Amino acid sequence: MVYLPQAKLPATRRLNDADPRDQDYFALHLHYLGQWTPPDIPSYPTTMAATQSTVRPTLPQPKGVRYIDPDIASPSGSETPPAFPPVNAEPAEYYGGTQVYSRARTLSTSGAMGFTKSRPMTMNGEVIQRNRRLSHDETPTTPRRFLVDVEETMRLVLAQEDTDNNCQISIHDSGPKLISLGTASSNAYRTWDVRGNYMLSNLLQELALARDYGRRFIVIDEARLAENPVDRLSRMIKNSFWNALTRRIDAQGIEVACNDPKNRARKRNARIYVPHTELEMLEHYRQIAKEKPALQLEVIQLPPVPDDPEYVKSLNEKPGILALAMKKGADGKLEALPFVVPGARFNEMYNWDSYFMALALLVDGRLDLCMAIVEHFIFQIKHYNKILNGNRTYYLCRAQPPFLTDLALQVFNQLDRSQMAENKQWLKRAIQAAIKEYHRYWMVEPSLDVKTGLSRYRPVGKGIPPETEASHFTHILQPFADKRGISVNEYILGYNDGTIQEPELDEYMQHDRGVRESGHDTTYRLEKKCADLATVDLNSLLYKYEIDIASAIECMFDDELEMEEEFDLSPWPITPEAFAAGAPREKSTSRPMKSAEWYARAKARQAKLDDLCWNEGHAMYFDYDTKLERQAPYESATTFWPMWAGCASENQALALVYKAMPKLEVAGGLVSGTEESRGTISLDRPNRQWDYPFGWPPHQIMAWVGLQRYGFEEEASRLAYRWVYMMTLAFVEFNGVVVEKSNVVSLSHFVEAEYGNQGLDFRYVNREGFGWTNASFQIGLQCLTTGMRRAVAACTSPWDYFGFPAPQIDKVLPSAPVPDEHAPKPPKPAERRASDVRQVPTLQQSIAQLKGMSLSS
Incomplete structure (x- = not known):
């Protein structure tokens, strides 16, 4: 008998010529050596090849499993779908199709299976920690895939790696960051190490997704676990997060849309409030309430004046969602238009959140969703007199920063040019709505300060805001x-x-x-x-409104725009006499709108900003206190908003970039304000979330766009690189986390301020991120060169990439969360078995063990 060299034998056992499993192997080997020919078989290799191509495993297989060998997977371009889905396919395709198993001979298994014995590494009888290997793994000739038992592997990963029991794997967990998985090509007989926090956290996420699709066993690509983090996050945002954040107030989605984590009323019935004149919509929702009695849905008609402060206060004990725009389908029935929510505790449509998310949705090709957002804005102005803070009853008296004109024009520029007549009608409705909001809300008292001609955030209202946390005040x-x-x-x-x-x-x-x-x-x-401040951010946005309206009227409507809805116009020019009580007001339908008036309004506002808000000594814009009649010298990232709006002069832009930006640019991008302006923090004066050291997506996006507008491309790319790097680092190190805001000074998403941080609380896999942070990542990538994108994917720090000194960064650790009586109970920690946990010896034990070892050992 001829034996092969032992170095070529499988590591787990020696070949045995008496073992039926090895008889074919020996027969074929001897045939090649010319020492033996099987009787009555003219061409053994040919017959063996033909037999292996048709024989199926004789052992029973799980339901839905088909026998597929990667060698016979359909080639690219074939009409037959490939055996294995693309490595970066979405979960619905990757786990939602037919299960694909590649079985070479039997169903023998190894690795993380329910019946497999654990084989911890030992030294002198004691379990030891296996450290990361310093040598490189050999590169496989074919893509490596793993055959995984979903539930058992998930249990093992959590028991070994999730040491803080939060159902996530992060760098704060003290596990070994190592697990061995069985390869699919060997039916999990041979194993391969999956190492590192990123790959293990991705494994946990993929197991959770596979479980969502009812998988017991999966074949998963190693390349999927090691996917480029920038590509992975961008893909998840585009294909998963936006869908998870999309809502519709229809029969299927009304229960989800009505859910309000901020509702602390005694009775938490689902309620929807419908505008007074929308009778068909009112009947539509009443019919849904009849068809779905389990919802206990209350359908309430709003009064003709829905934003009366007394009425809004009366709704504090029965809050509900406000109806949004609908359209008629092909069957003539009303259909709800989609909208996007920020996520976490914010489960309604927000004004400026929607704007920033829409910018990214345009990048991701979701034009239909962006058009729907504009339709909702138009609907809110028509029925609620402004774009609301959010579509809940307790927001009826409040607006938010206005962005309608910019969004409408950006969407218009993406519409099909062959349907220009329809596009113009759509834009006309958006511009008409913006004009109404401008005249009816922002340019009348109390928002308008008549003396300066500038506007303020000064909403009406009564009582204590009910949507805040119980202990906030x-x-x-x-x-x-x-x-x-x-x-x-x-x-x-x-x-x-x-x-x-x-x-x-x-x-x-x-x-x-x-x-x-x-x-x-x-x-x-x-x-x-x-309420006394004419803020630079609001007046920059209103300047943009004025310029956009003027440009649209001039370029798209032949310098004449007829208004269809009648309302009082804000007097122009602005004088105390014109705004005096009882003074006559011009109606919107009395004459066509002309671009000249809007250009004049913009020019006057620009002059007021230069006169009252620009500070030459500090080279920054400051808010103007209309009560004290002086600037409020707080150094804020909103100083760059005039650049976004285009109302800063070239000299002012240069001063902002070279004098103001160094004060606000930190490790992770732009900080909300300087530490000096914030002042000392103490128990009596705690951190505020829009102050130093925190940074927010809107401030980053506005600055990037403003810098690009004035030709500062390198500065915009550098700031975008800092922000995207910080997001990627958190995504890699903390189980795919995407949060509302970050500590941009310490590059941490752990925030010690009121409300904490939204987007942290998820189990196993991040399913939605956070709205405008998702948007900032997609938009930020557009500011980066190909080389920058590759560097970010490798987690190359900004100081290493751009070659400037590294900052001193103090890492922020998470603090114990404040218990929330309404929050769901935390999941039960994974059960740990003795064989799951690898105990790390102390330094003294390791030295003693090494001293007792001989050189031969």
Whole structure:
């Protein structure tokens, strides 16, 4: 008998000529050596090849499994679908199709299977930690795939790697960051190491996704676990996150849309409020309520004036969602248009969140969704007089930063040019709506300061905002309650129903509502004075409104735009006499709109910004306090918004880039404000989330666009690189996390401020990210060169890539979360078995063990 050299034998056992499993092997080997020919078989190799191509495994297989060898997978371009889905296919394709198993001979298995014995590494009888190998693995000649038992592998990964029991794998977990998986080509008989935090966290995510599709066993590509992180995150945002964040208020989606984590009312029934004149929509929702009694849906018709402060306050105990735009389908029935929510605790349509998400949706080719967002904006202005903070009843008195004209023009530029007549009609409706919002909300009192001609975030309202966290105002209300000898809750009830009158608190709440309308809730820049500030950000946006409206009227409507809805126009020019009580107001339908008036309005606002907000000494724009009649010198990232709007001069832009930007540019991009402006932090003066050291997606995007507008391409790319790098680093190190905001100074997503951070709380796999942070990643990638994108994917730091000194970064660790009585209970930690956990010896034990070992060992 001839034996092969032992070095070529399988590592797990020696060949045995008496073993039936090896008889074919020996026979074929001897035939090649010319020492043996099988009787009555004229051509053994040919027969063996023909037999192997038709024989199926005799052992029973799981349901839905087909026997496919990678060698017979259909070639590219074939009409037959390939045996294995693309490595980067979406979960629906990767796990949702027929299960693909490649079985060479039997169903013998090894690795992470339910019946497999664990074989921990030992030294002198003690379990030891296997450290990462320093040598490179050999490169396979074919793509490596793993055959994985989903549930058992998931249990093992969590037990071994998720040491903090949060159902995620991050660099803060102290596991060995190593697991061996059975290869698909050997039916999981041979194993291969999957190493590192990124690959293991991706494995956990893929197992969770496979479980969603009911898979017990999967074949997964190694390349999928090691996917380029920039490509992976961008793919997830485009194909998964946007879909997960999309809502419709129809029969199928109304239950999800009505859910409100911020609702603390005693009765949490699903409610929808319908505009007074939308009778067909009202009947539509009443029919849904009848057809789905389990929803306990209340359908309520709003009064003709839905934003009356007294009425809005009366809804605090019965909050609900506000109806949005619908269209008639081919069958003549109403169909809800989709919208996108930010995510986490924000499950409604928000104004400026929607704008930034729409910019990224345009990048990702979702033009239909962007058009729907504009339709919702138009609907809200028509029925609620403004684009609301969000479509909930407690937002009826508040707007948010206005972006309608810019979004409408960007969408218009993407529409099919062959349908220009229809496109113009669509744009006309958007511009008409923007004109109404401008005249009816932003350019009338109390928003407008007549003396300066600038606008402020100064919404009307009564009582305490009900959407805030329960303890948000406790430190403010406690002194007032103590003065009256009652509890804070009793004080809130008395203040809201009007039995307690407190002018000082009224003023505080007016400023607080202004902060929330600004979108910058909260910051010391605006606290206790927001309603008096003509902010540089709001007036830059209104300048853009004026320029966009003028340009559209001039270029698209032959310098004449007839208004179809009648309302009072804001007087022009702005004088105290024109705004005096009882002064006559011109109607919107009295004459066509001309571009000249809008250009004049823009020019006047630009002059006011230069005169009142520009500070030559600091080379920055500051907010203007209309009460104190002086600048509020807080150094904020909103100083770049005039560049976005195009109202900064060339000299001002140069000063902003070379003098202001160095104060605000930090490791992860632009910080919201400088540390000096924020001031000292203490127990009595805690961090605010829109202050130093935190950075937000809107500030980054506005700065990138503004810099590009004035030709500062390199600076825009550098800032975008910093932000995208920080996002990619968190994605790689923390189980695919994408959060609302970040500590851009320390490159951390752990935020010590009110509300914490949204987007952290998920199990196993991130399914939605966070709206405008998703958008900032997709938009940021457009600012990067190919080389920059590759460097970010390799997690190359900005200081290494651009060659400037590395900053001093203090890593921020997560603190214990504040318990939420309404939050779901945390999942039960994975059960740990003794064989799952590899105990790491101490330094002294390792030295003692090494001293006792001989050289031969």
